[in-house]
Amino acid sequence: MNDMTIVIRSLRVRLLTSSMTVAMVAIAVALLLVIMSMREAASQAFRRGTGNVHLLVCADASPLVGVLNGMFYANAPANPIAWTKAEEIRASFPWQWAIPTQLGDSFQGSPVMATRSSFLSQFEPVVGQPFTFAAGRAFTSDFEVVAGSQAAKEHGLSAGDEIVFTHGSGASRAGGHEHADHPYSVVGILNPTGSAHDRALFTSLESSWIIHAEERREAQSTEPEGEEPHEHHEGEHDHAHVDVDDLTDADKLITGILLRLPTRPGSDASASIASQFDRLRRDTAITVAQPAQQIGRLMSIVGDVDWLFLAMGVVVLVSSAISIMLAMIASMELRRRQVAVLRVLGASAWRVFALTVTESTLIGLVGSFLGATIALGGCELASAILADRIGIMVAGTIDLRSMAMVTLGAVLLSSLAGITPAIKSYRTSVARHLRPIA
Amino acid sequence: MIVAAIDISSTSLGVSLSGVRFAYRRGFALFVPSLEVQPGEQILLAGASGSGKSTLLHLIAGIEDPSHGEIRIAGTNFLALRGAKRDTFRGRHIGMIFQTFNLLQGFSALENVMLALMLGGFDSSDQRSRAESTLTRLGIEDSHAPVENLSVGQQQRVAVARAVAGNPCVVLADEPTASLDPANARKAIELIKDAARTAGAALIVTSHDPSLIGAFDRVLDIGPLIATERAR
Numbered sequence: 001m002n003d004m005t006i007v008i009r010s011l012r013v014r015l016l017t018s019s020m021t022v023a024m025v026a027i028a029v030a031l032l033l034v035i036m037s038m039r040e041a042a043s044q045a046f047r048r049g050t051g052n053v054h055l056l057v058c059a060d061a062s063p064l065v066g067v068l069n070g071m072f073y074a075n076a077p078a079n080p081i082a083w084t085k086a087e088e089i090r091a092s093f094p095w096q097w098a099i100p101t102q103l104g105d106s107f108q109g110s111p112v113m114a115t116r117s118s119f120l121s122q123f124e125p126v127v128g129q130p131f132t133f134a135a136g137r138a139f140t141s142d143f144e145v146v147a148g149s150q151a152a153k154e155h156g157l158s159a160g161d162e163i164v165f166t167h168g169s170g171a172s173r174a175g176g177h178e179h180a181d182h183p184y185s186v187v188g189i190l191n192p193t194g195s196a197h198d199r200a201l202f203t204s205l206e207s208s209w210i211i212h213a214e215e216r217r218e219a220q221s222t223e224p225e226g227e228e229p230h231e232h233h234e235g236e237h238d239h240a241h242v243d244v245d246d247l248t249d250a251d252k253l254i255t256g257i258l259l260r261l262p263t264r265p266g267s268d269a270s271a272s273i274a275s276q277f278d279r280l281r282r283d284t285a286i287t288v289a290q291p292a293q294q295i296g297r298l299m300s301i302v303g304d305v306d307w308l309f310l311a312m313g314v315v316v317l318v319s320s321a322i323s324i325m326l327a328m329i330a331s332m333e334l335r336r337r338q339v340a341v342l343r344v345l346g347a348s349a350w351r352v353f354a355l356t357v358t359e360s361t362l363i364g365l366v367g368s369f370l371g372a373t374i375a376l377g378g379c380e381l382a383s384a385i386l387a388d389r390i391g392i393m394v395a396g397t398i399d400l401r402s403m404a405m406v407t408l409g410a411v412l413l414s415s416l417a418g419i420t421p422a423i424k425s426y427r428t429s430v431a432r433h434l435r436p437i438a
Numbered sequence: 439m440i441v442a443a444i445d446i447s448s449t450s451l452g453v454s455l456s457g458v459r460f461a462y463r464r465g466f467a468l469f470v471p472s473l474e475v476q477p478g479e480q481i482l483l484a485g486a487s488g489s490g491k492s493t494l495l496h497l498i499a500g501i502e503d504p505s506h507g508e509i510r511i512a513g514t515n516f517l518a519l520r521g522a523k524r525d526t527f528r529g530r531h532i533g534m535i536f537q538t539f540n541l542l543q544g545f546s547a548l549e550n551v552m553l554a555l556m557l558g559g560f561d562s563s564d565q566r567s568r569a570e571s572t573l574t575r576l577g578i579e580d581s582h583a584p585v586e587n588l589s590v591g592q593q594q595r596v597a598v599a600r601a602v603a604g605n606p607c608v609v610l611a612d613e614p615t616a617s618l619d620p621a622n623a624r625k626a627i628e629l630i631k632d633a634a635r636t637a638g639a640a641l642i643v644t645s646h647d648p649s650l651i652g653a654f655d656r657v658l659d660i661g662p663l664i665a666t667e668r669a670r
Contacts (some may be wrong), residue, residue, distance in 0.1 A: 001552040001565055013544035341540045344501060345600075346529015346557035348522035430501040434536060434612075435492070
C-alpha cells in the first residue's frame with residue numbers, strides 16, 4: 001500500500017470519467033505529434049524529389065506548377081514543348097546533361113514518364129543517391145518500361161510482365177483510352193528512393209511518340225475535315241503503323257527538360273545557375289524553374305497554414321487539460337468525502353494536494369503514452385495517404401525531440417490542470433464532509 | 439450515571455480536555471471545563487441530535503480547533519501540533535468510526551485497513567499482517583472483496599477494524615448505531631467495545647439512544663456543556 005495505490009484506486013472508482021479524460025489527452029497528443037511529424041516529413045519529402053536538377057524547363061503556367069507537375073507528378077502538364085525548342089535549349093549551353101521528359105500517359109493511375117535512359121543513370125532523385133535496380137535493367141529499346149518501387153508494389157509488377165498504358169493522367173483514367181496496340185515489357189524494377197519518382201513508370205520518348213503519332217494519324221484519316229475528332233473506342237482503330245524514322249518534329253512533343261550545369265567534383269552548386277536561369281527566362285515560349293527554390297517557396301506558402309494546424313493541435317491539447325480539470329471538479333463531492341476520510345486517517349492537507357495533482361499527472365502520462373502510440377500509427381496512415389493522393393513520399397516516423405516535447409507538455413498541462421481541484425481538496429473541511437449524507 | 443465533568447491529571451496517557459471552548463457561528467458555544475478518559479475506559483457521550491456530540495469528537499480528533507483550552511492525547515498536547523504532525527499523530531493514536539462507516543470505495547476491506555495503517559505511519563512490512571489479523575479477529579472472511587460488495591454488517595466490522603488495527607490510544611465512534619435497529623445496535627456496540635478493549639484503547643461513543651446508557655463505564659450528558667455565547 002502506498003500513495004500511488006490511492007491514486008490508481010481513485011481513478012478506478014471514476015473509471016468512465018477517467019477513461020474519457022485519458023482518451024482526450026491521447027487524441028490531443030496524437031493529433032499534435034502527427035501534425036508535427038507530417039510537417040517536417042512533407043518538407044523533407046519535397047526537398048528529396050528535385051534531386052540534382054538545377055533547372056526545369058516546361059510550358060506550364062508558372063514555375064511552381066511546372067515543378068509540381070514535372071517532378072512530383074501532380075498532373076499531366078497541359079502544354080507541350082516542341083522538339084526543335086528542346087534542341088535549341090540543349091545546344092545553347094554546355095550543360096552537364098539535359099534530359100527531355102514527357103508526361104501524359106498513365107498505368108492504372110500511376111504516372112508514366114517518357115524520357116531518355118540517361119534519366120535513370122544521370123538524374124539523382126536525391127543528391128548523391130542515384131537510381132538503383134531491385135530487378136532487371138534500364139530500358140534500352142522501344143516499348144520497354146522500368147517501374148518505380150511503389151508502382152511495382154502497387155500493381156504487382158515484375159520483370160517480364162506486359163502492360164498497357166492509358167492516355168491521360170491517373171486523375172483522368174476513367175475517361176482515358178488504352179494504347180492497347182502497343183503493350184510494354186517491364187524490364188526493370190527500381191529500388192525505393194523516398195521520392196515521388198517511386199510511384200512512376202519510365203519508358204523511352206520514342207515509344208510514346210510512336211503511339212501518339214499513330215493515333216493522331218489514324219484520327220486524321222478517319223475524321224471528315226472540319227469536324228472535331230471523335231472519341232476512340234476499343235477495336236475501332238484503323239492501324240496506321242509508324243516507325244521511329246517516320247516521326248516528324250510535330251510528333252516529337254515533350255513536356256519538360258531537366259537541366260544540370262557543370263559543377264566542380266563533389267559539389268552540387270554551380271555559379272552559372274542564376275545567369276542561365278535569367279537567360280532562359282527571356283524566352284516567353286517556355287517557363288523556367290529552379291526546382292529547389294520553388295519548393296522553398298512552396299514551403300513558405302504552406303508554412304502559415306502549417307502553423308495554423310499546429311496552433312489547432314495546441315488548442316486541442318489545452319482543451320484536454322481543461323477537460324481533466326472539469327472532470328475532477330465535477331467529481332469533487334465524492335472526492336471531498338474521500339479527502340475527509342484520508343485526513344482523518346492521518347493524511348496531511350499537503351498530502352491530499354499532492355495525491356490530487358498526481359492523479360491528473362497520471363492521466364496526462366497515460367494519455368501521452370497512448371497518444372504517442374496512436375500517433376505512430378497515424379503517421380503511417382498519413383504517409384500512405386500522402387503517397388497515394390499527391391505522390392509525396394514521407395517517412396511515417398516521429399522524431400524523439402518532438403515526441404519528448406509534446407508528451408512532456410501534455411504531462412505538464414495535465415499536472416497544472418490538477419492544481420485547482422488540488423486546492424479544493426486541500427481546503428476541504430474535514431468535519432463537514434464526514435457527516436452522513438442526508 | 440450522568441457526569442458533567444471530571445478533573446484530570448495532565449500526565450494521564452488517556453484523553454484529557456481542560457477548559458476547551460468552541461464557538462459555533464450561530465452564537466452558541468460548547469464549553470468543556472474538564473474531561474478525562476482513562477486508557478481502556480469506555481464512555482458514552484449522550485445528548486439530543488445537534489447537541490454538540492460530534493463537535494466534541496471532532497475537537498478530540500483535532501479536525502476542529504477550539505478557541506481556548508488544551509487537549510492531551512496519550513500525554514501529548516495535541517493542539518500544539520500543527521499541520522502534518524497533527525495529522526500523523528491522529529492517524530497513529532486515534533481511531534474513528536462513523537455512522538455511515540466512510541469506507542473508501544474501490545478499495546478492498548484489507549486495503550481500507552492497510553491504508554489507515556500506512557497513513558498512521560506503520561511500516562509497510564507490518565501493515566498487511568496487522569490488517570489481516572484484525573479483520574480475521576472481527577470475522578471478515580473475504581478481506582479482498584471490495585467494500586461496496588460487503589453487507590452492511592460486514593462493512594461496519596471493516597470500519598471497526600480500520601479504527602483499532604493500529605492499537606490507537608483512543609477510539610472515537612460517532613453515532614455508530616444511528617441507522618441500526620435496536621438488536622443490531624446492541625451487537626454493533628458490543629463489537630466496538632470488544633475491539634477497543636482488545637486494542638487497549640479508551641473508547642468514546644456518541645449516541646442519542648438512551649438504551650445504550652447501561653452499556654458504558656460512564657455517560658457524559660453533553661446538554662449542560664452547551665450554552666449561548668453570552669452565557670459563557
